[in-house]
Amino acid sequence: MEKFDVCVIGAGPGGYVAAIRAGQNGLKTALVEKAFPGGTCLNVGCIPTKTLIAGAEVYASARRAGDFGVEISGEIKPNWVKMLERKDGVIARLRAGISGLLKAAGVTVFSGRGEFLSRRQLLVAAGEQAGTVIEAKNFIIAAGSEPLVPGFIPQGERILTSTELLSLPRLPKSLLILGGGVIGCEFACLFAELGVQVTVVEMLPQILPATDGECAKLLAKQMSDKGIRILNGKPLSDIKATARGVSGKVGDETVKADYLLVSIGRKPATAALNLAAAGVKTTARGYIVIDDNFRTSTPGIYAIGDAVGKIMLAHWASAAAGAAVNVICGKPANFTGELTPGCIFTTPEIGTIGLSEEQCKAQSIDYAVGKFPFSALGKAMAMGETEGFVKILADRKTDQVLGVHIIGPHATDLIAEAGPAMLLECTARELGRAIHAHPTLGEAMMEAAHAVHGECAHLPTRRKR
Numbered sequence: 001m002e003k004f005d006v007c008v009i010g011a012g013p014g015g016y017v018a019a020i021r022a023g024q025n026g027l028k029t030a031l032v033e034k035a036f037p038g039g040t041c042l043n044v045g046c047i048p049t050k051t052l053i054a055g056a057e058v059y060a061s062a063r064r065a066g067d068f069g070v071e072i073s074g075e076i077k078p079n080w081v082k083m084l085e086r087k088d089g090v091i092a093r094l095r096a097g098i099s100g101l102l103k104a105a106g107v108t109v110f111s112g113r114g115e116f117l118s119r120r121q122l123l124v125a126a127g128e129q130a131g132t133v134i135e136a137k138n139f140i141i142a143a144g145s146e147p148l149v150p151g152f153i154p155q156g157e158r159i160l161t162s163t164e165l166l167s168l169p170r171l172p173k174s175l176l177i178l179g180g181g182v183i184g185c186e187f188a189c190l191f192a193e194l195g196v197q198v199t200v201v202e203m204l205p206q207i208l209p210a211t212d213g214e215c216a217k218l219l220a221k222q223m224s225d226k227g228i229r230i231l232n233g234k235p236l237s238d239i240k241a242t243a244r245g246v247s248g249k250v251g252d253e254t255v256k257a258d259y260l261l262v263s264i265g266r267k268p269a270t271a272a273l274n275l276a277a278a279g280v281k282t283t284a285r286g287y288i289v290i291d292d293n294f295r296t297s298t299p300g301i302y303a304i305g306d307a308v309g310k311i312m313l314a315h316w317a318s319a320a321a322g323a324a325v326n327v328i329c330g331k332p333a334n335f336t337g338e339l340t341p342g343c344i345f346t347t348p349e350i351g352t353i354g355l356s357e358e359q360c361k362a363q364s365i366d367y368a369v370g371k372f373p374f375s376a377l378g379k380a381m382a383m384g385e386t387e388g389f390v391k392i393l394a395d396r397k398t399d400q401v402l403g404v405h406i407i408g409p410h411a412t413d414l415i416a417e418a419g420p421a422m423l424l425e426c427t428a429r430e431l432g433r434a435i436h437a438h439p440t441l442g443e444a445m446m447e448a449a450h451a452v453h454g455e456c457a458h459l460p461t462r463r464k465r
Contacts, residue, residue: 002108004030006328007122007136009114009273012039014305014317015142016098021325022140023105030134031107032114034127037098038091039144040306041314044163047094048087049186052166053345055083056193060347067384078194080171087166110134116278119298125272138300138328141280141288142317143273145266145306153178156241158259162187165261172196176246176257178236179264180207182344185219187261188228189347198228199257201250203235208344212356212405214391219346219407222387226347231255268307283309293333294324302328316340339422343412348388351415354403354422355393366396370428370452372444374408376459379439385409390448392428399427399452410441417445428452 006022008015011033019031036043055078062076102109112127114134122139124132147161160168162183175191177184180202192198200207200223207223207230208216220230231250239248239260246260268286275282281289281297287309294302302324305317316337323335344350360367370392374380388408394401404418421431432449436442450456454464 001121001133001135002030004028004108004134004136006030006138006140006325007032007134008140008142009122010039010142010144010305010307011037011098011102011109012142012144012305012317013041013314014144014321015039015140016102017318018140018142018304018321018325019107020101020105021322022328023102023107025325025329027325027328029105029107030110030136031102032110032112032122032124032134034111034113037095037102037109039142040146042094042098043091044166046314048091048166049162049190050345051087051090052083053186053190055086056190057347060193064384078171080194081169084167113272115272116274116280119278119300138302139278140294140321140324140328141270141273141296141301141303141307142305142321143269143307145312146269147262148265148267149262150264152239153262154239154241156246157243158241158246160259160261162261162263165259168259172258174198174257175259175261176236176248176255177201177261177263179262180204180209180230180232181263181265182208182342184261184263185223185346186344187263188223189226189345192223192226192228193347197257199231199255200228201231201234201236201248201255203233205233207232208350211342211344211350212352212391212403213358215350215352215405215407218388219348219350222348223346266306266312268309270307285309293327294320295327311337311340313340313342336423339419341415341419343415345412348385348408349406349411351406351411351413351418352404353415353418354401356403356405357393360393360402365402367393367402368396368428368452369393370448370450370456372447372451372456372459374441374444377439377441377444377447379441379443380409382439383409390414390444392431392445392448392452394428394452399429401426401428401431404445406444408441408444414441414445417442 005027007030008019022029110129112124115123115125122134174197177200180200188198234251236248247256279298288303304320306312323333341353373389375386380386391405393403428449436446
């Protein structure tokens with residue numbers, strides 16, 4: 001038996017950060033991981049998806065080179081095999097980097113699946129170090145999640161989750177996507193850019209149901225303009241899979257494709273942890289119940305990341321990791337999870353934080369809107385990417401920024417400015433007063449802030465009387 005101050009279960013963006021933070025605080029720390037460091041995000045999620053999207057963007061730029069006065073001779077086409085090789089190379093480098101960081105922090109890594117024996121003991125039940133028993137004063141569960149595939153979905157080699165799609169050996173001619181959420185829309189844009197015929201089925205009235213409605217509407221238009229077929233408001237039923245393809249029904253219409261991507265959500269990967277032996281309570285869906293300081297029902301056991309079912313994003317998990325370690329060390333958690341930005345790597349990108357207009361209306365908040373289009377921004381024109389806007393919502397009485405929603409070029413980078421501003425309870429007037437460099441895309445944030453008060457110099461504005 002090996003004894004530790006802290007044992008972390010799972011080496012995803014929550015788990016490995018928790019282990020590093022614990023080591024940095026002088027705690028003797030163990031980390032148990034059944035597969036590879038980095039978890040879903042690094043190995044079969046965020047990083048591989050964005051690496052492939054980067055390849056598709058280069059391909060799109062090459063096809064548009066003539067618009068910028070650049071002549072490219074010969075055939076331009078995507079090489080999917082090389083794109084996959086590059087993706088695997090990026091993953092390998094990042095895995096090695098995480099392993100080095102864990103070693104530097106003095107973390108002992110155990111390869112295998114963790115299973116609780118009691119409140120203070122964990123068995124490494126499988127893998128290279130199977131049979132090892134770890135005793136710890138504190139545990140941090142960061143087990144992550146896995147794709148949700150309902151029972152009505154048939155099994156077959158043509159039915160894929162995001163995990164399998166990221167390693168598909170060759171580009172299909174057509175792809176049917178069940179679910180118009182973040183994952184479904186990102187993959188739709190990626191594969192459509194590479195020449196695949198894509199159909200998205202979303203049973204709710206709009207794609208990206210939890211996103212600002214104006215952003216979702218514009219994205220749907222842009223996706224349709226790129227040839228992506230979006231079927232809203234009806235479920236996909238009567239799904240069939242053969243060795244040659246898949247089919248299903250949307251209302252009275254039959255839809256067919258080479259493959260079906262199931263992207264309707266994720267579920268917690270907690271079933272194999274034997275949480276009952278540790279007295280850890282879960283919801284009916286398997287999510288671990290925690291309080292505001294990440295404590296579970298069992299003293300000394302904490303949980304973070306996708307396994308708690310709050311905000312299933314890598315950066316939320318990493319922030320929660322630091323907060324949980326702070327609590328273990330007797331420090332304030334200092335967690336600001338309510339201001340977690342959402343980033344959607346579609347074409348165009350979407351970045352969002354805080355309240356949407358729909359949420360403001362539902363909460364009867366009196367708010368003002370400031371919006372600035374990229375079509376009026378010099379840097380966006382120079383880049384040839386003018387679709388989209390920055391929208392700022394501010395409390396009409398206090399002027400405090402309530403939410404920021406961006407759709408357009410580099411929206412996932414631009415949204416970062418809004419986080420610190422909202423954390424410091426910045427007003428729209430203060431945000432507009434901050435000088436933004438010219439010519440940059442960031443100017444759109446400043447202009448939108450001015451627009452909240454009808455004082456944007458680069459939009460037609462009526463003279464005040």
